[in-house]
Amino acid sequence: MKIQRIEEITVCIGLSILILLVFTAATLRWFGIDMSWSVDFAQLTFSWVCFIGADLAMRRKRHMGVDLLANKFSLPIRNAIYLFNSVLIMFFLIFVIYYGTNLSIINFQRTFNTLPISYSFVTISAPVGCLLMLYTVMKRLIGYVGNIIKHDYQGIIQKNQGGGETI
Known part of the structure; x- marks a missing residue:
C-alpha cells in the first residue's frame, strides 16, 4: 500500500504540473511570450504520469478488458x-x-532541445513503470497459483461499485 500511495501522489502532482504547464504555455503564446521549454518538460512529465498511472490502473484492476467470454467459464x-x-x-x-x-x-x-538534461529521464520511465507493473503482476500470479493450491477461487470475484460482480 505504501508504493501505491507514493504512485498516487506522484501521478497527481505530475498531472497537475502537466495541466498547468500546457495551459500556461498556450496562454502565454497567445500573448506572444515563448515558453518553448514547456514542450520538452511536458513530454518528460507525461511519460512518467503514463507509466506510473498504468501501474495504478493495474493495481486497481481498472485496465480495459473484455471478459465476456471468460465470464462464461467456471471459476x-x-x-x-x-x-x-x-x-x-x-x-x-x-x-x-x-x-x-x-x-x-x-x-x-x-x-x-530546450532543457539541459538527458533524454534518458524520459526513456527510463518505461522500464521503471513496467518494473512497478511487474511487481503487481507477480502478486497476482502468486494469488492465482494460491487459488489452485487451495482449490478456492472466490478470490477472483470482486464487487464493483455498481453492486454487481466483476472479475
Missing part, C-alpha cells in the same frame, strides 16, 4: 485464463524493462 477455468494472461503480461513487461533500460543507456548523452 477454476477463469483462474487458469487469468494465470495464463498474467504470465504473458509478465514476459512482455520483462521485455520492455530489458530493452527500455538499454534504450535509456543509449540515450544518456542525448539531451532535450
Whole structure:
C-alpha cells in the first residue's frame, strides 16, 4: 500500500504540473511570450504520469478488458485464463524493462532541445513503470497459483461499485 500511495501522489502532482504547464504555455503564446521549454518538460512529465498511472490502473484492476467470454467459464477455468494472461503480461513487461533500460543507456548523452538534461529521464520511465507493473503482476500470479493450491477461487470475484460482480 505504501508504493501505491507514493504512485498516487506522484501521478497527481505530475498531472497537475502537466495541466498547468500546457495551459500556461498556450496562454502565454497567445500573448506572444515563448515558453518553448514547456514542450520538452511536458513530454518528460507525461511519460512518467503514463507509466506510473498504468501501474495504478493495474493495481486497481481498472485496465480495459473484455471478459465476456471468460465470464462464461467456471471459476477454476477463469483462474487458469487469468494465470495464463498474467504470465504473458509478465514476459512482455520483462521485455520492455530489458530493452527500455538499454534504450535509456543509449540515450544518456542525448539531451532535450530546450532543457539541459538527458533524454534518458524520459526513456527510463518505461522500464521503471513496467518494473512497478511487474511487481503487481507477480502478486497476482502468486494469488492465482494460491487459488489452485487451495482449490478456492472466490478470490477472483470482486464487487464493483455498481453492486454487481466483476472479475
